[in-house]
Amino acid sequence: MLRQRLPAAVALCLALYLALAGGRAWAAQPVVLKVVAQEGTEPKYIPAGIGRVVGLCVDLYRAIERTDPGVVFAGDQQWTPALQALSQLASHEHDALCAVQRTDERARQYVFLEPALFQLRYQLIARAGDPATINNWDDVRKLGPQGVILVNRGYTAPGMLERIGGLQVDASATTPAANLQKLIAGKGRFFLHRAPGMQGFIDRAGAAGKVKILPAVMATTQVYMALGTHVDPAVRARVQRAIEQLEKNGELARILQKWA
Structure with missing residues (x-):
């Protein structure tokens, strides 16, 4: 009688074990959030040789992964x-x-x-020999047509300067590198760019x-960290908790200091 019932009991135990093991394996699968490296956004992303990207955001992704190993940024x-990356997030092509x-x-x-992850500071870049002393926007306004400010089209700076008002603005270039070259060539008096990472x-x-x-x-x-509206709210909550922890333990500040 025992011999007849034992195989069934063993089979049941084995089935339960496999079900539990399978459940644990399924639960262990990480949530993968698709991201991209935005061109022209140093120090968020910085080219470091062929096929390698480093920077503040790369370090932040790795820090979040260490804090919550069930979340992976790929x-x-x-x-x-940069502008394409913004539109792709809105269209849910990445996360x-x-x-x-x-x-x-x-x-x-x-x-x-x-x-918030950190604060950006907007400062003006001028040619090395420019004698202008600028303390505020009124000092720029006083220069009139001789005070053209270069900014990147599609970024937030053009709208910011429009709200400030009374400034000569050229927003025809789409990358910081292009505006830096325009400045050097004398096609603008200043280039409004953001720190940290400006000198680098x-x-x-x-x-x-x-x-x-x-x-x-x-x-x-x-x-801030921005997620697509399609991302599961539970996943958003996990990323937010990780960021909160990184702020509390000082890791956010350490990452910023490294790339500043």
Whole structure:
């Protein structure tokens, strides 16, 4: 009698074990969030040789993965034009973008996670020999047509300067590198760019000694982790908890200091 019932009991135990093991294996599968490396956004993403991207956002993705090993960011070694990356997040072609400025339009397209990752500082870059002393926007306005400010088309800076008003703005270039070359060539008096990472950008562009960063901070803004509206709210909550933990333990500040 025992011999007849034993195989059935063994089979039942084996079935339960396999079911539990299979459940654990399924639960262990990480959530993969697709991202891209945005061109022209140093120090968020910086080219570091053939096929390698480093930078603040790459470090942040790895820090979130260490904090929550069930979340993986994939694609940060693949370059995409910055404006295209923004539109692709809105159309759900990828899932997240790091260090994005929040605007009313973007708030309708993405979900922004608190807390803010860090603060951007906008400063003016001028040619090395420019004698202008700029402390505020009124000093720029006084220059009139001789105070043209170069900004990147499609970024938030043109709208910001329009709201400030009374400034001569050229937003025809789409990348920081293009505007830096325009500045050196005399096709504008200033280039409004953001820190941290401004000096590193200038050095890597081969413009050291040709331009200078003016000390006045002209504006500041916060940047956030942005996720597509299609991302599962439970996954958004996990990423947000990881960011909160990184802020509390000082890792966010350490990453910013490294790339500043």
